[in-house]
Amino acid sequence: MKIVIIGAGEIGYDLASVLSQEKHDVTVLDRDPECLDNVSENLDVLVCEGNATSAKDLVSAGVKDADILIAVTSIDEVNMIASMMSKRLGAEKVIARVRSDELSRPNAPLKPTDLGIDVIIHPELSAAYEIVRLIKRASANDLITLADGKMQMIGLRIGKQSPLVGKTLHEYAHENPDITFRVVAISRKGLTIIPNGKVSIQALDHIFILAKTKTIPEVVKTTGKPDIEISRVMIAGGTAIGAMIARILSKEEKDWNIKLIEPDFEIAQELAKEFKDVLVLNGNPTDPDLLATEGITDTDAFISVTDDEESNIISCLMAKHLEVTKTVALVSKSDYIPLSQTIGLDAAINKKSAASNEIHRHVRGGRVISVTALQGIKAEVIELQAAPKSKVTKNPISKLNLPEGCVIGGILSNGSSYIATGESQIQAKDRVIIFCLPEAIDKVTSLFK
Structure with a gap:
């Protein structure tokens, strides 16, 4: 297929890399020559320097003959204008990344199709829902819902004291005949294993287990991990993702105890006006004194989703040091994900991956219902x-x-x-x-x- 990607940032680069490996004819359009140099030096794709809102530049990039156009710049308005123009120029299918939820609201005056967008992607919302799922399943490092919610795949780190250490997958299944499950992948010292029944489980393995959703708690017990109930949550960062997580949790029937820390006074003030059941604090989420004062030692889960990924990692490590049960950090560099659990974090989320997974499903099309890349594993x-x-x-x-x-x-x-x-x-x-x-x-x- 001929695919034009607008935007040579992290998501655009990631998509171009994967799609070119699958032998698609890929062209990347961006106005930043440095970003394009990075793409052309490392990937087997065409690059085109130009303005995504210019019809002339879009034609130069080949949108007239494009089977799929993917607009993933960092600016919503550019993605929307480029989508509308590309559709009129002849692009068959248009996918756009839009951070704002304005277009997807039920009462929105404009629909995505009015702007020529066939598929709209919300990476922040996808990341927020992924974090919420991880919080609800405290023992999991990864959690993916499949088959319309009927099945889940859970990723777990095997501790040195786990009863599974040294056992083959055949022995693991034989000892638990009343539970139907399957170990489908193992990450071991940076290597990815698609195992058979003769493979033995080792300490510090990161294993991925598929089971029916209702039996996941029983599967977790077999690994020696307690499935802890979480109700007290502290969110560092009043970003779009932080606000979405608070919004999702506060709308549920469960009585969550939520604290949200935002360093910017005006943003904190706006969030305090919106949320009635969330305690919004103005302060630095990496300040140990503030965290201690606000009761981090009594918190079940600490989520750091500021725009500074180093701060996210540091604040989560502090929380883990203070024995918080579950820590989740938002990171923008996918290279950090396999290292996250090694240094002590429970889970790391990358919104780029969430967007790439959604876009990839539409690119593959046909009989493909969903595609999900596993974090930290190939x-x-x-x-x-x-x-x-x-x-x-x-x-x-x-x-x-x-x-x-x-x-x-x-x-x-x-x-x-x-x-x-x-x-x-x-x-x-x-x-x-x-x-x-x-x-x-x-x-x-x-x-x-």
């Missing part, structure tokens, strides 16, 4: 629908000759979900959850067509 979770007479419907899973580096984890069939085994038979229109390394994605996707 594997992806793909949800695919089996086409009638496709190769995956011909034989049981054990005889499908799946490409190396992938495993089928779960199946959603006629509204029922179950964990896949070698004897499972995929039927037409079934939704199948697959875990695989990036190099195996195209091969496994072709089996579902």
Whole structure:
């Protein structure tokens, strides 16, 4: 496919990297020559220097013949104008990153389609919901909801005292016959393993387990981790994400005790006017005295989502030192994510990944229902629908000759979900959850067509 990406920032670069590896014809348009130099030096894509709101520059970038145009600059207005002009110039499908939720509100005077946008992406909102899910499941380092909420994949760090240390996956499953689950990936010392039953679990492994949503608490218990109930939350940063997290939690029926710390007085004042059930504080979230005064030692979860990722990491480390049960930091550099748990953080969230996952699903299209890149591990979770007479419907899973580096984890069939085994038979229109390394994605996707 011919794909034009507007914006050579972090999200644009990440998308260009992945899409070029998948052999798409990618062009990146940006007005910053330094950003374009970085793209051209490291990626096999075309670059075009120009203004995203100029029809002439958009034509030069090839939007007339584009199968997909992706507008991901840091400015909402530029993305919206570029989308509208590109659609009129002939771009077949337009995806735009828009931070504001103005266009997606029910009573909005303008709809995304009025601006030529087919798909609108809210990375901040995606990140906020991801953080909320992690807070609700205190023991998890990663949590992904799949199959319309019927299944979840949970990422857990195996402690040195865990009863699973030294056991093979066969032994793990045999000792828990009443729970249906599957270990689908392991991150070990920076290496990604798509395991079979003979692989042994080691201390400090980061394991990813797929199970039905209702059985996740039982699965967590098998690892030796307590599934702690969280109700007292402290949020550092009144940013868009921080405000969204407070908004989401305060609207729930559960009685959350929420404190939000914002260093800017005017922003803190505005947030205090909006939230009735949230205590908004004006101060520096990296100030140990302020954190101690406001009762961080009695807090269950500490979330740092300021615009300064170093401050987020430092404040979370302070919180962890003060024995806060759960800490979550927002980071912008994806390289920090695999290091986060090594240095003591429970979880790190990257909003760039949230946006890239959503956009990637629309780029792949076809039978692809969802695509999610796992944080800190070189594997992806793909949800695919089996086409009638496709190769995956011909034989049981054990005889499908799946490409190396992938495993089928779960199946959603006629509204029922179950964990896949070698004897499972995929039927037409079934939704199948697959875990695989990036190099195996195209091969496994072709089996579902």
